[in-house]
Amino acid sequence: MAVIELKNLTYHYPLSETPALQSIDLEVEEGEFLAIVGANGAGKSTLCYTISGFIPHFFKGELAGSVNVAGMDPTKANLGTCVQKVGLVFQNPFNQISGSKFTVYEEIAFGLENLGVDPQEMRERVDEIIRRTRIADLRDRSPYALSGGQQQRVALASILVMKPQILVLDEPTSQLDPIGSQEVFQVIKEMALQGMTIVMAEHKVEWLAEYADRVLALSAGQIIKLGTPQEVFSSSELPKHGVGISRYTQVARRALQENLWLEGRRMPVTLDESIEGFREIIP
Amino acid sequence: MPERMSFFIPRESRIHSLNPLTKLTLAFSLIIIAFFCPGLFLPITINFLVLVPLSFLGKVGKEFIQTSIRLLLPLFAFLFVMQSLFYPGGKTELFGIWIFSVTSEGVVFAFRTATRILVMVSSFLLLLLTTHPSALMSDLARRGVPASLSFIITSTLQIIPQMQAKAATIQDAQRSRGLDTGGNLINRIRSLLPLVGPLVFSSLVDVEERAIAIEARAFTLPVEKTSLVEIPDSPAEAILRWFLAAVAIITIGYRIWLSLSSRI
Amino acid sequence: MKLIDSIKRDFNTMTLVMIPVAIAINVVIGQIVSLLKLPVYLDSIGTVLVAAICGPWAGALTGTLSNIIWGLLIDPNAFPWFPVALVIGFVAGWCAVGGLFRAWWKVIIAGILVSLAAAAISSPIQVYLYGGITASGSSFITAFLLQSGRDLMTAVLSTNFLVEPIDKIATCLLAFVSARYLARFPRPENIMGSSSR
Numbered sequence: 001m002a003v004i005e006l007k008n009l010t011y012h013y014p015l016s017e018t019p020a021l022q023s024i025d026l027e028v029e030e031g032e033f034l035a036i037v038g039a040n041g042a043g044k045s046t047l048c049y050t051i052s053g054f055i056p057h058f059f060k061g062e063l064a065g066s067v068n069v070a071g072m073d074p075t076k077a078n079l080g081t082c083v084q085k086v087g088l089v090f091q092n093p094f095n096q097i098s099g100s101k102f103t104v105y106e107e108i109a110f111g112l113e114n115l116g117v118d119p120q121e122m123r124e125r126v127d128e129i130i131r132r133t134r135i136a137d138l139r140d141r142s143p144y145a146l147s148g149g150q151q152q153r154v155a156l157a158s159i160l161v162m163k164p165q166i167l168v169l170d171e172p173t174s175q176l177d178p179i180g181s182q183e184v185f186q187v188i189k190e191m192a193l194q195g196m197t198i199v200m201a202e203h204k205v206e207w208l209a210e211y212a213d214r215v216l217a218l219s220a221g222q223i224i225k226l227g228t229p230q231e232v233f234s235s236s237e238l239p240k241h242g243v244g245i246s247r248y249t250q251v252a253r254r255a256l257q258e259n260l261w262l263e264g265r266r267m268p269v270t271l272d273e274s275i276e277g278f279r280e281i282i283p
Numbered sequence: 284m285p286e287r288m289s290f291f292i293p294r295e296s297r298i299h300s301l302n303p304l305t306k307l308t309l310a311f312s313l314i315i316i317a318f319f320c321p322g323l324f325l326p327i328t329i330n331f332l333v334l335v336p337l338s339f340l341g342k343v344g345k346e347f348i349q350t351s352i353r354l355l356l357p358l359f360a361f362l363f364v365m366q367s368l369f370y371p372g373g374k375t376e377l378f379g380i381w382i383f384s385v386t387s388e389g390v391v392f393a394f395r396t397a398t399r400i401l402v403m404v405s406s407f408l409l410l411l412l413t414t415h416p417s418a419l420m421s422d423l424a425r426r427g428v429p430a431s432l433s434f435i436i437t438s439t440l441q442i443i444p445q446m447q448a449k450a451a452t453i454q455d456a457q458r459s460r461g462l463d464t465g466g467n468l469i470n471r472i473r474s475l476l477p478l479v480g481p482l483v484f485s486s487l488v489d490v491e492e493r494a495i496a497i498e499a500r501a502f503t504l505p506v507e508k509t510s511l512v513e514i515p516d517s518p519a520e521a522i523l524r525w526f527l528a529a530v531a532i533i534t535i536g537y538r539i540w541l542s543l544s545s546r547i
Numbered sequence: 548m549k550l551i552d553s554i555k556r557d558f559n560t561m562t563l564v565m566i567p568v569a570i571a572i573n574v575v576i577g578q579i580v581s582l583l584k585l586p587v588y589l590d591s592i593g594t595v596l597v598a599a600i601c602g603p604w605a606g607a608l609t610g611t612l613s614n615i616i617w618g619l620l621i622d623p624n625a626f627p628w629f630p631v632a633l634v635i636g637f638v639a640g641w642c643a644v645g646g647l648f649r650a651w652w653k654v655i656i657a658g659i660l661v662s663l664a665a666a667a668i669s670s671p672i673q674v675y676l677y678g679g680i681t682a683s684g685s686s687f688i689t690a691f692l693l694q695s696g697r698d699l700m701t702a703v704l705s706t707n708f709l710v711e712p713i714d715k716i717a718t719c720l721l722a723f724v725s726a727r728y729l730a731r732f733p734r735p736e737n738i739m740g741s742s743s744r
Contacts, residue, residue, distance in 0.1 A: 052499070054495060054498070058494070058495060058498060058560075079498055079503065080501050080503055080504030080505065080506075081504075083498065083499050083500070083501050083504075084501060084504075087499070088495070088499045090492070090495070090496075092489075092492055094489075095489050095492035095493050095496055096492075096493075096496040096499075097496070098434075098438070098496065098497055098500060098502075099437075099438035099441050099442060099493065099567065100433075100434045100437040100438045100441075101417075101437070102415075102417050102437075102441070105511075106417075106511055106512070109511040110500055111500035111501055112509075112511075113508050113509050113510055113511060114500055114501040114502050114504055114506075114508055115501055115504065115506065116506045116507050116508055116509050117509055118509060119509060119510065119511060119513065122509065122511055123511070126511075144441060144445065155496075158500060159499065159500075162500070162501065289619065289620055290619075290620075354622050354623070354624065355624075358624070361680065361686070362677070362678070362680055365680040365686060365690055366678055366680060368690070369680075369690045369693045369694060370678075392678055393678070396676075396677060396678045399676075400624070400676070400677070403623070403624075403626070403627070404622075404623045404624060407618065407623040407626065408623060411619060411623070416619060431558070431563050434563065435563065435566050435567055435570075435608075435612060436612065436615070436616065438564075438567040439566075439567040439570045439571060439612070439616050440616070440619075440620070442567050442568060442570075442571040443570075443571045443574055443575065443616075443620065445571075446571040446572070446574075446575045447575055447578075450575050450576075450579060454579075468585070468586075471583045471584070471585055472585060474583070475579070475580065475583065475585070475589075478579065479576060479592070479721060480724075480725075482572070482575070482576070483572055483592070483596075483721075483725040484725065486568050486571070486572065487565075487568065487725070490561060490564050490565050490568060491561065493564045494560040494561045494563070494564040497560065497563070497564065498560055502560070502563075503560060
């Protein structure tokens with residue numbers, strides 16, 4: 001069953017002549033992990049905001065076409081209802097801290113307080129989520145005194161604790177150092193393996209190739225490719241639109257020129273696929 | 284990183300464990316009594332027989348006295364000098380200095396004003412030294428103060444130290460580029476502008492993302508919010524609060540009655 | 548109902564997030580200015596900024612809370628002055644609604660109006676609470692006027708009418724310059740040039 005359904009969606013930001021998204025048709029199944037790739041300004045964030053209801057509620061502007069997310073029309077429901085169904089985590093970890101709480105534990109409970117959850121249940125849910133996101137040791141620290149990676153896991157926990165049906169991640173690791181990114185990716189991977197529906201805009205192609213079910217490539221607000229990571233990341237069209245292809249694909253292409261890759265064998269997008277391919281030619 | 288950003292001193296004491304609203308009511312009642320009751324020596328009595336002992340009961344006596352001296356001494360010095368010399372109703376000359384004369388009316392007026400201000404500042408100081416700002420705010424929110432108001436105050440308390448750090452960074456950067464921040468008036472004004480600009484802009488850039496972040500946490504959802512932190516309160520404290528409020532109201536009434544009857 | 552609508556119009560989530568930043572701007576710049584020993588306060592730039600882009604009610608709230616926060620963190624002496632800060636935000640807000648934040652020379656007029664309102668509110672507080680004398684340099688002017696035979700309220704009022712405009716004009720101009728970089732606030736038309744009307 002599709003939990004996200006976009007039909008012929010076109011969106012203009014206020015006062016903007018060119019559409020930020022144009023004729024988008026997209027269906028995402030329950031439990032699916034969809035990755036969004038594209039150059040800066042391709043419309044990745046705009047798509048994330050549309051699925052999570054911030055477009056049009058927060059950004060205003062003109063939206064045409066139909067949107068159906070988790071059984072509701074986010075353009076008609078109020079934003080408070082949208083955010084209960086769709087959780088949003090974005091780039092800058094620092095700006096996602098509510099600012100009104102003095103400890104990590106209270107910070108994570110902030111969303112539950114706003115939902116009117118009973119304090120007893122609140123504690124149980126916060127305890128569980130800090131365990132799953134591996135931040136139990138940070139519980140009494142000030143959210144502002146953490147590293148970027150830690151802050152981003154707090155942001156993730158703060159959203160996950162609200163039990164959204166769909167998790168939307170807008171480049172959650174782009175402002176983190178390698179270790180911080182690793183920690184955040186680990187949590188996202190576990191969520192994906194547990195069957196959560198995830199939509200994630202991200203640049204790290206190799207990681208997406210490993211874990212995403214499907215990949216959507218955007219350019220100038222339009223879909224240029226939608227398919228399995230294998231289909232999308234090995235496509236020769238992507239670099240033309242400023243989207244990076246997998247490092248393994250790049251190596252294999254070069255290998256093909258040097259006769260080190262079998263003619264007609266599909267291009268690898270993961271480490272395992274490329275090792276398999278090289279095993280065939282180098283005994 | 285951030286310097287200590289509130290007066291609060293975390294200790295275990297009878298005063299710390301009181302409900303924040305009780306301490307707030309106490310502060311307001313004492314201030315009203317000090318300002319509305321006639322007695323010249325009443326405010327200073329309140330300060331030394333009520334507030335100072337309470338601060339020691341709250342294990343913050345030393346900080347209480349130090350902070351009130353730091354906050355009030357310059358003001359009091361100024362007040363006494365100016366009022367005893369220039370008080371308009373001054374007739375009785377105590378002694379003269381050069382062309383000025385110190386009047387006893389001026390001294391009395393300065394004393395009355397200073398002791399009232401002393402009660403005002405110290406009452407709040409007792410509250411602030413023994414109450415975490417977030418406990419005060421969530422207790423008020425629980426009693427019907429809008430959540431957005433408590434959000435604004437608590438997040439301000441967190442933003443200020445960050446902005447101070449940011450200001451220090453910008454000042455250092457400007458200084459390393461050779462900007463003179465000392466010296467004469469013109470220099471000091473000149474040094475201000477390159478600080479204000481970057482500070483204001485850099486703080487405002489983030490506002491939009493932060494608004495999205497709190498929306499994503501259902502802050503504007505129109506349901507009744509709950510609170511993680513449970514704040515102690517007891518029926519005895521509720522009675523104490525009503526009693527304090529009643530005393531304050533009676534004081535105001537008494538004062539009004541006094542001024543009305545003196546006019547007749 | 549019109550009043551409630553007018554108040555509601557000022558407050559969206561952007562306002563809510565903006566106010567703490569504005570208060571922090573007031574406090575931090577106010578502290579720096581007092582350290583630099585300049586003859587102005589400049590402790591209401593944030594208040595005027597919110598008043599201009601979010602509206603008079605939001606401005607009044609920012610001013611009031613600035614004084615409460617200043618009292619909570621730095622000096623409880625700030626509490627009783629909150630009506631002054633409230634009025635600064637409120638008057639600046641209506642100046643902006645009336646179009647006085649659309650060009651720099653109009654902003655000077657706004658600064659004068661704000662300073663008159665501030666002086667009118669602060670003088671009685673200064674007289675009744677502090678006997679007319681506060682620990683600021685301008686109290687020397689008050690003392691001089693007292694010596695020359697003015698009554699206390701006249702002396703304090705005249706001092707404040709003399710001193711306030713410089714500070715408030717500077718404050719409004721600085722807020723005006725900062726405001727031009729912002730969008731998506733409840734009353735963006737207040738700061739846009741007349742061309743966009």
